[in-house]
Amino acid sequence: MVVALGGNAILQPGQKGTFEEQYENVGRAVAGLARMVLSGRWRLVITHGNGPQVGNILLQHDAAKAIVPPMPMDVCGAESQGFIGYMIQQALHNTLAREGRGDIPVATVVTQVLVDRDDPAFKNPTKPVGPFYGKEEALRMQEERGWHVVEDAGRGWRRVVPSPDPKAIVEKEVIRTLVEAGAIVIASGGGGIPVVKEDGAYRGVEAVIDKDLAGERLAQDVGAHVLLILTDVDRVRVHYRKPGEKALDRMTVEEAKGYLAEGHFAKGSMEPKVRAAVRFVEGGGERAVIAALAQAADALEGRAGTQVVR
Ligand code: ADP
Numbered sequence: 174m175v176v177a178l179g180g181n182a183i184l185q186p187g188q189k190g191t192f193e194e195q196y197e198n199v200g201r202a203v204a205g206l207a208r209m210v211l212s213g214r215w216r217l218v219i220t221h222g223n224g225p226q227v228g229n230i231l232l233q234h235d236a237a238k239a240i241v242p243p244m245p246m247d248v249c250g251a252e253s254q255g256f257i258g259y260m261i262q263q264a265l266h267n268t269l270a271r272e273g274r275g276d277i278p279v280a281t282v283v284t285q286v287l288v289d290r291d292d293p294a295f296k297n298p299t300k301p302v303g304p305f306y307g308k309e310e311a312l313r314m315q316e317e318r319g320w321h322v323v324e325d326a327g328r329g330w331r332r333v334v335p336s337p338d339p340k341a342i343v344e345k346e347v348i349r350t351l352v353e354a355g356a357i358v359i360a361s362g363g364g365g366i367p368v369v370k371e372d373g374a375y376r377g378v379e380a381v382i383d384k385d386l387a388g389e390r391l392a393q394d395v396g397a398h399v400l401l402i403l404t405d406v407d408r409v410r411v412h413y414r415k416p417g418e419k420a421l422d423r424m425t426v427e428e429a430k431g432y433l434a435e436g437h438f439a440k441g442s443m444e445p446k447v448r449a450a451v452r453f454v455e456g457g458g459e460r461a462v463i464a465a466l467a468q469a470a471d472a473l474e475g476r477a478g479t480q481v482v483r
């Protein structure tokens with residue numbers, strides 16, 4: 174199974190983002206995952222979001238730019254994978270060890286995800302990243318660093334980057350090898366580090382890949398039976414926040430495609446989850462489940478969440 178942990182599994186809205194807060198959240202999230210592993214019925218590959226963490230890393234680089242050269246976005250993404258992967262692998266090991274299964278290896282793979290240089294997203298950057306700026310500074314960044322900046326709903330100016338579609342997980346072979354050797358692997362954090370391939374060489378690009386769509390690629394690559402997307406809502410809804418709103422226990426791929434076409438799911442949040450679920454099942458996966466983190470175990474048994482089936 175591939176489990177995708179949403180942003181709030183690591184940092185909740187309103188929290189400051191101290192290490193202690195994040196480690197505590199991660200501890201709670203992995204407790205549920207550890208039970209799945211201890212049941213002996215599942216082998217896990219874990220992926221996770223990185224929005225708030227990479228936002229803070231970008232802010233740190235920016236604030237210290239007079240002292241230490243700021244790093245490009247792909248490097249910040251790699252930093253966030255290491256940081257979050259470290260917390261998950263340590264917390265998960267400690268939880269398993271308390272149950273006498275400290276022998277199960279847990280490891281994080283810094284993961285690159287191949288994107289297409291001709292992806293239309295590169296002509297239309299839409300994903301806001303990093304800190305808010307004043308207008309003047311934002312426009313200077315646009316001038317000096319070639320950033321695309323937009324005004325974000327009256328809250329200030331923000332950089333936007335392309336959100337291209339993930340094509341392939343570069344480290345898929347090594348991830349498979351680790352899974353086959355019995356390891357729990359944490360991979361493709363934050364949607365992976367976006368790279369393009371030119372003349373046989375990989376190069377990082379300034380972009381952000383959706384973590385659920387990258388999680389789906391990962392799930393195909395490891396031959397997962399189930400893609401479990403854990404977030405902060407209990408089920409997928411049609412007519413979300415409108416009259417006639419309805420939470421769905423189950424939808425077929427055909428139904429999901431209809432709802433996607435009708436625009437029931439917000440872009441950048443629920444839409445990519447449903448799209449990932451559809452791709453996974455169409456690509457041969459048994460089922461995809463979208464559920465609240467707190468209901469992970471029930472969702473896996475089909476008693477909670479939204480089940481997406483053929
Ligand atoms: P994550 O960090 O888990 O990826 P997101 O914020 O990206 O979380 O996506 C989950 C959010 O999607 C929910 O909090 C909810 O507000 C929003 N959402 C948008 N459309 C829908 C919908 N049709 N049904 C349920 N939730 C929706």
Ligand code: MG
Pocket residue numbers: 222441442
């Ligand atoms: Mg999301």
